[in-house]
């Protein structure tokens with residue numbers, strides 16, 4: 001997706017509507033959202049509970065489909081892909097980090113990190129994997145199993161795995177939700193380093209202003225709509241913005 005200002009978007013949605021259910025019980029989780037996630041940047045998606053953050057992420061990442069509107073990874077409109085192509089696109093061009101670390105317990109750290117490449121039958125670049133291992137600080141743990149690591153270390157493995165195939169974009173859904181604040185801070189620093197030092201793109205859903213402050217930009221959702229964007233966020237500024245949602249019933 002490209003705009004007139006030549007910002008290249010690694011992913012995005014246009015006029016996105018997502019309705020769950022039908023009739024009286026229908027929920028309009030996304031109500032006409034248009035947003036691009038710039039390549040080489042760290043974007044956080046924030047908003048009150050139920051505002052549509054996870055739905056936006058899942059639809060933008062091709063994990064779920066929109067009711068109407070379009071979702072893109074790079075220039076590829078996801079609605080044009082059949083299931084097989086969509087699966088390949090997710091595997092080859094998108095990385096994921098979830099709140100639960102989702103590591104394979106029987107594999108070592110090294111094997112978990114290269115799993116996406118192995119599944120794809122791709123060799124990957126040894127230099128890239130090497131650099132990743134250093135960025136996540138796990139060189140002395142490569143032959144350990146996940147159960148031998150702390151939660152923070154496990155999430156760092158999950159982050160390395162997400163970046164292993166050099167995807168266009170990594171989507172992170174509450175990546176620090178299961179971590180204490182110190183381990184969470186390490187994982188957020190790591191995501192920031194991947195973006196700034198390794199020219200990666202990260203889109204993170206969070207409800208935590210401290211986490212959002214690690215991003216280059218925060219986009220705010222309320223009631224399924226994009227209501228604000230904030231460049232160079234700080235935790236205080238994000239918190240203030242979130243308080244406005246509480247007092248104004250979600251509308252700015």
Ligand SMILES: Nc1ncnc2c1ncn2[C@@H]1O[C@H](COP(=O)(O)OP(=O)(O)OP(=O)(O)O)[C@@H](O)[C@H]1O
Nearest residue numbers: 020021027029048049050051052053054055056207
């Ligand atoms: N599978 C589903 N079926 C029906 N309704 C759903 C489904 N998933 C989400 N919703 C509804 O859609 C709305 C948006 O949900 P979503 O999970 O995207 O919000 P969120 O901002 O990520 O919330 P939270 O911060 O609590 O995780 C909510 O009203 C939710 O109840």
